[in-house]
Amino acid sequence: MxxxxxxxxxxxxxxxxxxxxxxxxxxxxxxxxxxxxxxxxxxxxxxxxxxxxxxxxxxxxxxxxxxxxxxxxxxxxxxxxxxxxxxxxxxxxxxxxxxxxxxxxxxxxxxxxxxxxxxxxxxxxxxxxxxxxxxxxxxxxxxxxxxxxxxxxxxxxxxxxxxxxxxxxxxxxxxxxxxxxxxxxxxxxxxxxxxxxxxxxxxxxxxxxxxxxxxxxxxxSGLHVPGSPDIISDIVGDENGPLASPYVSVAIRNGALTDAHIYNVEATRECFAELVGQTPVKLVPGQTRPIAYKLSCVSPALKPGPMRILIKYRMEGDETDRQAYVDAIPHIRGIYEPQKITYMHPGGMVSYAILRPPSPKAHCHDLSPDASLPVLLALHGAGLEADSNTVRHALDPVPDLCAWVLFPTGVTPWSGDDWHNWGFADVEAAIAAIPNWIEQVDWKGPGVDIDRWLVSGHSNGGQGVWYALTHRPDKVIAAAPMSGYSSIQNYVPYTFWRTADPGRSAVVQSSLNSYRHELLLENAKGIPIMQQHGSADDNVPAYHSRLLSQLLEQAGVETTYVEMQDKPHWWDGVMTTQPLKDFYQRHLNAGLQPKIPLNLRDFTVVSAGQGDMGAKNGVEILHLETSAQLGKVYVTFDPLTLGCVLHTSNVRVFRLLPLFRDCSFVAVDGKNMTACSFSEAEVTLQSVDGQWQHSTDWPALPKRRGKQQGAMDAILRTNGAFHIVHHSAAAKGLALQVSRNLCQYFAADTGITDDYEEARISNGSVISIAIGSDLPKTSYGYHPIRLFSDRIEIVDNHVAARPALRGYGSADGLAAIFLRALPGERLELVVWGVDEESLDIAARLVPLMTGTGQPDFVVADRSMLWKGLEGTLALGWFDGEWDVSRNSYFS
Structure with a gap:
């Protein structure tokens, strides 16, 4: 009242x-x-x-x-x-x-x-x-x-x-x-x-x-600094032990009306702190940034009280030195306990995982003093923190496994993007951090083989297992998905979307091909898989595991499926049932054995061509002929001649690793590649006018390469913090919104600036917010999209013998969002509108949540706000030369 x-x-x-x-x-x-x-x-x-x-x-x-x-x-x-x-x-x-x-x-x-x-x-x-x-x-x-x-x-x-x-x-x-x-x-x-x-x-x-x-x-008001760090590692051993990792993060929000500049951090007690990355760190009014720093201490770090970290900063237009502080009180964990380790995510901010080193009681077959044990990945479900007791202690009933047990966080409780680009980059960063932990704590036990993984996971983490299995098959020695859904589109169907032209819908659906695990299961051939699901699961119905079990069989993949009668989605011990315990023990011990150089059995490599696929049995697809369609390499071993015969479908460039030196010959699409030396570290083959050639000249290969490939969410494969550039004062508000969203949904670090050249030559991806003719032309190669003050033109090389211009102007506003190339396999995401109102339409499509299906470019007007996808004017793909792909859509 x-x-x-x-x-x-x-x-x-x-x-x-x-x-x-x-x-x-x-x-x-x-x-x-x-x-x-x-x-x-x-x-x-x-x-x-x-x-x-x-x-x-x-x-x-x-x-x-x-x-x-x-x-x-x-x-x-x-x-x-x-x-x-x-x-x-x-x-x-x-x-x-x-x-x-x-x-x-x-x-x-x-x-x-x-x-x-x-x-x-x-x-x-x-x-x-x-x-x-x-x-x-x-x-x-x-x-x-x-x-x-x-x-x-x-x-x-x-x-x-x-x-x-x-x-x-x-x-x-x-x-x-x-x-x-x-x-x-x-x-x-x-x-x-x-x-x-x-x-x-x-x-x-x-x-x-x-x-x-x-x-x-x-x-x-002013700078908001929380009382304690958001992320800090545990102390290992006892109060005299070292921090498990030096990286610390604290999220700071600028609530003032002027820019804040953080120029230094200092630590009390016997500790030393230093900022990570470029200094000073600028926060514009209203911006939140995760501030990363390194912390090292002389033991004992916890006596006689908490470590106090001083955050030193100045406000724009005021040279007064100011400071705030956070008090760090890490937990103490025994060296064999699950403990928090920290590391730098490729996106330029601090992340963490829970690591359980191998137990001295582990009974590993043929364990030599210098043995390196595989990694058991355990991927958590949606809405869970890796540091929660539910996750941290999920494998306590199997304390003596022959493995380094790792619970990645995926950056956020939803693993950023369902264990895909952003979340899976965190998984690989966490694995790479284990050798650093070994050095940090002076570990004397078995080493780690960071290229051998047994991947397990529950619910959304079970779906993450399917992603790891189909995208990094040469690193996965076994997989145990539990109660996982088969794919984003199959979990909650897209039935109720507004009706749209099938050409438009096809573009959106094909942008999700890399996450459509049902299409990629051939990559799992030869890898032991055990599926587990509760028959009474009302969160992820058992249908998903039953379907994948059937599809695996059809793809020639051997799998064991165990359905736990009357069990719900989650129950105590879901990750350590007796079948799973047996599976862990069998394949973690098997992981100690040398891997066979080449699996001389027929297999197929499938790629969605979105820059996120690893090798399968030494075959890695690098580029497709037609974007957003599946590419395949079929490999057959001839037992009489000991030759390896490869056939391709929609593949432009692929790589063969030295495993193929065991073949007496290698033939690709009927051509014997005798000129190739398969003893090299790798051999790259490129199709030129329908003929396969050994490519030694990397610049001659497609211009769009590596991490630049994929749909719009390829922007999340950044190395370094995002640089958000507003090209006019009117675009500054949208720049802040994009920064806030990236921080909210991915815990990402972003710098906001009006200096395009500085952002363009730095590391990390760039997001350009522009109105009308504000956007500078690309200085890195050709691009088919041309922006004007009141219209947009797209050069389409697939219409006729000569390029055609497709032009769009609209009395109902006009907006566009698209990718451009930057040096070093980096990307720029352009967010553009003819005015501020139209700019708001484009900004909606900056990637936030998985399953929304943004392709490489979208052009729309205000009608998209009520028509949805049907209100787009053009959308589609760029090919390997940054031309518009022939399977794009134009109204």
């Missing part, structure tokens, strides 16, 4: 031309009255249809009416909806649960459900896709102060919202709470419009399909 009184008094004073601050006196003494609060009453409009991960494409039917923000509450108004009785929905009233009045913060919880919708019937027909819906909710923020109030806003489980006339996209869909939005609110009443998007993968598919939104407002 207090919030209602605030609103009534505020409105009266505002109409009288007075400040809301004057409302304090008649309600409560000023000292006790909250400066800001949420409304209790919320107006909701919905539900409307939405498809799995479709919201980034717009697909909001209310945009046809100018958007929810253009609508005023009308109890009698109706809107068409495919989900509701009679095909119509109207406004509803909901009440939020507010926190007790506080000076420091205000919070509210809003639960939205639509019991009048026949959800069970829809689910019976369409499955989980029918439990997803969208709508909008409207409430208010009341600010009672004498001047502008600087606040930070967190809204959990929300992707998109408006505060008054300011649009915010990205939000906090997974409830990470990592990067709040900074608001500067005048005294008075402020409207809050929140888009509700229910997603089964994030919110569950059992029970009523409701949404619980949590709002939190906090006062903010």
């Amino acid at each position: 207090l919030a209602s009184r605030i609103r009534a008094t505020c409105i009266q004073l505002i109409l009288a031309g007075q400040s809301c601050a004057a409302a304090q006196a008649p309600l409560k003494p000023a000292a006790d009255f909250p400066d800001f609060a949420f409304s209790e009453d919320w107006k909701v409009l919905g539900p409307f249809q939405i498809g799995t991960r479709e919201a980034v494409w717009g697909a909001d039917p209310l945009e046809l009416h100018g958007g929810f923000r253009a609508l005023e509450y009308d109890a009698k108004a109706t809107f068409k909806s495919s989900l509701a009785l009679n095909g119509e929905v109207s406004w509803s009233n909901f009440t939020a649960q507010l926190s007790d009045p506080q000076k420091r913060y205000a919070s509210a919880v809003l639960t939205v459900a639509f019991p009048s919708i026949d959800w069970p019937f829809l689910q019976d027909v369409y499955g989980w896709a029918a439990q997803q819906w969208q709508g909008w909710a409207r409430g208010e923020i009341y600010v009672q102060s004498a001047s502008v109030k600087t606040l930070t806003l967190n809204i959990e489980q929300i992707l998109e919202f408006w505060i008054d006339d300011q649009h915010h996209f990205g939000g906090d869909f997974y409830s990470y709470g990592r990067a709040a939005v900074t608001l500067h609110l005048e005294p008075g009443v402020h409207r809050v419009d929140v888009r509700l998007v229910r997603d089964v993968r994030a919110m569950g598919g059992v029970g009523e399909p409701d949404i619980n939104i949590k709002f939190k407002l906090e006062g903010s």
Whole structure:
């Protein structure tokens, strides 16, 4: 009731031309009255249809009416909806649960459900896709102060919202709470419009399909530094032991109105700290960055108290030296216990994993003093931290395995992007950090073989096992996926997406080929696999494992499938059942044996051509003839001649490793490659006019190479922090939004600048935010997309004998997002609009969540906001020469 009184008094004073601050006196003494609060009453409009991960494409039917923000509450108004009785929905009233009045913060919880919708019937027909819906909710923020109030806003489980006339996209869909939005609110009443998007993968598919939104407002000023580091390693042994790893991270937010520059860190006690990377570290107003530094201490580090780290900084325009501090109190772990290690993620920030060294009680066959044991990877499920007891102790019942047990975090509880580009880079960085741990703690036990993995995982981690198995087959000695889904598209089908031209839909679906494990299972041939699933699993139905077991058999892959009767999705001991214990022991011991140089049996290598595939039996596909279609190399061994015969499909360039020196000859598509020396470290073969040649001239190979390949989420394969360049003052707000989203969803580090040249020549990927003709032309080779102040042109070399120009201009706004090349296999993601409003459309498509399916380029106008994918004007792929691929789509 207090919030209602605030609103009534505020409105009266505002109409009288007075400040809301004057409302304090008649309600409560000023000292006790909250400066800001949420409304209790919320107006909701919905539900409307939405498809799995479709919201980034717009697909909001209310945009046809100018958007929810253009609508005023009308109890009698109706809107068409495919989900509701009679095909119509109207406004509803909901009440939020507010926190007790506080000076420091205000919070509210809003639960939205639509019991009048026949959800069970829809689910019976369409499955989980029918439990997803969208709508909008409207409430208010009341600010009672004498001047502008600087606040930070967190809204959990929300992707998109408006505060008054300011649009915010990205939000906090997974409830990470990592990067709040900074608001500067005048005294008075402020409207809050929140888009509700229910997603089964994030919110569950059992029970009523409701949404619980949590709002939190906090006062903010100056530099916000948490009291303790976000990431710090454990101390090994006892209080006299060393830190397991030197890397530490603390997330700092700039709540001031000017830039902050962190120029140094210092440590108290017998410790030394130094910033990692370039200094000073700049934070623009409203920006959150994970600050990485190295910490080394003279033992004992914990006596007589915590290590205090001083953060030294200056504010723009003020040479005054300032400082804040964090107190680091690491946990102490025995050397054989699961312990936290830290390392640098390729994205330029600190990450961590839980490492359990080999037990001295492990009974490993033929273990010599200098033996190197394989790595047992255990990938966690969605929403779990690797440092939680659930994950850390999941393999305690098997304490004496002949392996280094590693629980990667994947950077975030959702592993960044479901253990794909960003999350899997974290896995490989964690593995590479084990030798550093060995040196750091002066380990005397067995070594580690970082190229031999037994990969296990549960739920989303089980899906991650399929990714590792199909994308790094030459490193996987065995695999144990538990209760994992088969692919993103198969988990919650895309049935309810707005209808679009099949040409457009095909582009989106093909951008997900690298994660469609059902298409890549031939890469698993020759690798032992044990699948486990509970028959009563209502989170990831056992259908997924049953299907993959069937498809593996059809691909010639031997697999064991164990279905645990009446077991749910998770139960105590799910990762250490007796069949799994036997599997671990058998294949970890087998992993000590030398690997056969060449598996002289027929096999096939499959690649989606997206720059993330490793070798299979020494064959690595580097480039495809046609982008976004599968490429294959079929390898046959002739037992009579001892020759290796290869046939290719949609492959332009591939590499053979020295394993093929065991062949008496190598033939590719009928041509004997006698001129190649297969004793070399590697041999690269390229198809030129249909003829295979030994390529020794790397510059002659395709210009788009390595990490530049793939769909738009290839931008996540960065080496170094992101550089976000705003090419005009009008684009600066969007640059901050992109920075916040990358920090929120990937814990990524980003620098925001207006210096394009500095960003272009540095390391890391570049994201250019540009309006009209602001964007500089690429200085690194040819690019087919040309931007003008009011239109966009695309050079299409596949239309006729001579290149054709496809031009787009639109009275309804025009936006584009696309990749460009930078030196060193780096990428630039261009986010462009003819004006600020159009720029907002393009910014929606910067990769945030897996499964949204952005290809290499998209051109759209405002109609995308309500038509969704059908509102795009052009979308598709660039080939190896950065030309538009022939399987792109143009309206």
